Amino acid sequence: MPQPANAKLPRHIAVIMDGNGRWAKGRGLPRIEGHRAGIESVRAVVTACAERGIGYLTLFAFSTENWKRPKEEVDALMGLLNLYMEQELPTMMAHNVSFHAIGRLGDLHPAVQAKLKQTIAETANNTGLYLTLALNYSGRTEILDAMQRLLDEGAGAVDEAALQARFYDPSLPDPDLLIRTSGEMRVSNFFLWQLAYAELHITPVHWPDFRAGHLNAALEDYAGRERRFGGLG
């Protein structure tokens, strides 16, 4: 779907990549095959965002609640995460993508933490798309961790700027567009603070089927929205 040249583009797109399990179930495959297939979608969306000149893309890959899943699924997800970083480094380099992560990263498997550090360092000089994976992330823990830091620093008062400055990555602007795949009408503890005025685009497409054409449909939807931020537009 071609976009008109003057289309309003979001500066920051956030994505809840959902539906891997349902995608696999629909094919009679184990859930993990859905997660594996989702890597293709990540590549397609990262590449398309880089080519479209999107500034920031944040992908919700593992929530603090996802530890409740069976150990085999969690272990497989951590393995795929490492595979993703290893396998996709050339794509990131070719598209000038810098890689980042937010969440309680210290609680991730040590091998994942090491690979994250390595990938962040290897892409640190890239100046194009700012790609962030949200890992062991939840909006509530981010707000709590920021508040704890303020308390530890002995802050006597708090305002929006002070709290935001203590988020996992204070350089991230609020998302303009939130995409959720697989149709659920909820935010599942993602970016609770930052989504205050995000435009929402929820598609029934399962994440492993999501491609550049679906992203273009979301961008077209976004370009047609009237954002008011509580004013009169």
Ligand code: IPE
């Ligand atoms: C999203 O797909 C991936 C993660 C949450 C890690 P799901 O695994 O949640 O797939 P469904 O929602 O069960 O279909």
Ligand code: IPE
């Ligand atoms: C949200 O999806 C988390 C990620 C995409 C990483 P879930 O599948 O965990 O959310 P719920 O359980 O349907 O709300």
Ligand code: MG
């Ligand atoms: Mg899900």
